[in-house]
Every structure is written in C-alpha cells, then in structure tokens.
Amino acid sequence: MSNAIERRVPQQERGERRIAELLAAAEVVLSETGFEATTMKAVAQQAGASIGAVYQYFDNKEAVAHALLAQYDAEMDRRWVNLEEATRALSVEELAQRFVDVMIRFIEQHPAYIVVLFAPGTHKRDVKVQNRLRERLALVFRSRNRRLSKEQSLLVATLTLQMIKSMNSLYALSKAGERATLVEEYKLALAAYLTSRLAG
Amino acid sequence: MSNAIERRVPQQERGERRIAELLAAAEVVLSETGFEATTMKAVAQQAGASIGAVYQYFDNKEAVAHALLAQYDAEMDRRWVNLEEATRALSVEELAQRFVDVMIRFIEQHPAYIVVLFAPGTHKRDVKVQNRLRERLALVFRSRNRRLSKEQSLLVATLTLQMIKSMNSLYALSKAGERATLVEEYKLALAAYLTSRLAG
C-alpha cells in the first residue's frame, strides 16, 4: 500500500539503548493513556527523544506495541519455562491458582500488558506471539489427561488464556478492595473448568 | 468540559425514522470497520444522510455507540424477561447451554454488538446498561442457590457475561468450521463453573 521508508537496525550500543528507552516510554504512555490515545509524539517525549528518533526504529504505533508485546512474551516465556515440571506435583485446583497468581503479578509489574494484548490488530497479527504460552499450557494439560488430543488441549489452553484476559481487564477496572474477591472467583472458575477437562 | 450544542429530540415521524436509519447505518459501519475506524461521515453516508443530520441527534461517535448499545440491551432484555421462570426446569448444564445459544444467536443477528460492547468507555459509562441482564442472571443464580449473597450472585453473573464476551470475540475471529467446537467448549466451561457455584 504505502512504500514505507526503511527503518534502522541498531548498530551501536546507543541504538539499542534508545530502543529500550523508547519501549520503556511506550510502556508508561500506553498504560496511562490506552492504545488509541497514545501518540508517537508522546512516546518520544516520555523517552526524552524526538519524533524522528522513534521513526528511525518503528514504522508506527502498531510496531511499537508489537515490539512491546514480543518483549512481554519473552519475559513470560522465561517465567514459564519448565511449566510442566514446576507444576507436576500440584493438584488441578492448585494449578489454576498458581497460574492466576503469576499472571496477576505479571500485569501488576507490566501494566501495559493488557493494553497491547487488546490493541486492535493484536489478534490477527500476533497469533504466534500468544502461541508460545498457549503451547506450554497445552503441554501441561495433555500430560495430565492423555486422552486429550493435541487440538483439544490447545483449545483448553485458549479458553484458559481468555479467562485470564477477561480477569485482567476487570482487574484493571476494579477498585483495590474488590480485587481479591475477583481473583478468588476466577481461580474457582478456572479450577472448575480445568477439573472437568483434566479429570480421569 | 466543552459546551456542546444542544441536540435535537425528534418531533416528527421523519425525525424518528432518521434516527433509526442512522443507527442501522452505524450498525453496518461499526461491524464492518470496528469502533475506532468508524467515522461519523461514513455513518452519514451509509444512512444516505449528511454529516449535519448525524450531529442533529448525536453528540459524537460514543453517543451513537451508546444509543446502539441501549437498543441492543432493550432487545436483549425483551428476550430474557422471565428468564428465571423459563429456565427453572433446566439443569445447570442445560442452563449454561441455553444461555450460550441465545447469546450466540443474538450476536449473529447483531454483529455490531461486540463492537459496541468493547468500545472504549463502554465499561465506565454503560455499567447500568450491562446491569439489566446481569441482574436477571443473578436472580436466576440466587434462586438456585439460596446461600449465595446478592453480591456473590452478581459476581457469578459478571463472570458468566465475561465468558460470553470472550467467546464472542473468539467466535467472530474464527472460521465457520471451528465455531461449533468453540461453542461446545464454552458451554462445558460455563457449565463447570456454574455447577460448582450453584451446587447445593
């Protein structure tokens, strides 16, 4: 459609630093402003850079969100390596609780996570990104119920992640006093679902 | 904040017709374009009217979405009057299935429903709108488990509606062939959750 100008790949350390600064700035702006209202100018300002600098490395806002999501995904993956081993001894209830707890902590540390997760186009463009965690989850489910096909376990993982997403958006909107109750309810719901799926 | 000009309240039949046309147009545009990309000009065009006409009745895009949501909500409420009575004889599993089925049919008939439901500000502004269905649901849940407090039953209703929302967004994105499986899985998940909550 448009013949966009080529973006720079950082060659020096300061280039990489800049990218990191820009992403950190984007995290702040996105979490405070939401995706739509976030402006490239605002990101630049927050990073103490010029708009020009942003466009050296990113085509547009979507690209920034995408890079941030990729970063989050890598971090998430780091936390969940060996998910199966680490949770093997847990009951299904405990598994559900553990999963919810870790995800809650993650979004508290990275408040822009749900923003980029729900950003327009995320669904279509970043399926592969979401998939890493989904596949780790599916593996856990399959190891607990051998009768689940690969597709079935992926579907269970999909619903699980959707429940987390849904919880996250409510969590972000609710007052601090209500959050504990909300989280408990989601743990219960997830446990009920997983129990019915992993029994046997 | 801004002293917006006063909008017109229709006095003649053609005024009401216009509003209906505009909302119908908005439904088309919103479902095809999504909320953010939808433009007042596009809505006017789709309705065969001028931008001026749109601004006679609506302050802005949010107002249009809000009116559409209110319309959907009224329709939904019409379908669910006597929800309790109509479902009293059903088992919890059947209740979950019935609920999912009706909601799926609704969004197939009104593809803009999830768009306005997820539109920015919907959460904050239209709590009351969402609440009607939520309260009907809560009533059903309480009548099935008297030990649930009012707050608890509302929470259960909230999670239930969130599951529906989540299903809807996946449903809209998935291919026709996968939809049946998806819907079945959500029925199962909802049934599991509700069973654990309404048992006793």
Add this chain to the structure above:
DNA sequence: TTAGAATATGAGCAGGTGCTCACATTGTCA
C-alpha cells in the same frame, strides 16, 4: 395557503496526527 417549526445540507474551520527529510551531532576506526 401560508407562517413558522422541524429537519436537512455540506462547505469549511480548528485542531490534531503521522511521518519525512534536510541538517546537526555523536561515535568508530584507521
């Protein structure tokens, strides 16, 4: 038939955003 109310029109202004490009600065390396 006609006055006045209701409704309809769309050019145009104010304001904002995306993104570029010519130029300035900083880093690297021989």
Add this chain to the structure above:
DNA sequence: TGACAATGTGAGCACCTGCTCATATTCTAA
C-alpha cells in the same frame, strides 16, 4: 586527527476528523 557511518533533531507538509452554522427544504396546522 580526519573521514565516514550511525544516530539524533524538529519544523513542516499532507492528510484526516470532529463539529458548526448559515442556509435550504420539508412538514404541520390553522
């Protein structure tokens, strides 16, 4: 130190959108 590459800057253009308002058209009712 000099030469070139890498990075940084921000004024400014092109574009778009929300929304208004002066004006035109249609309706109502006596």
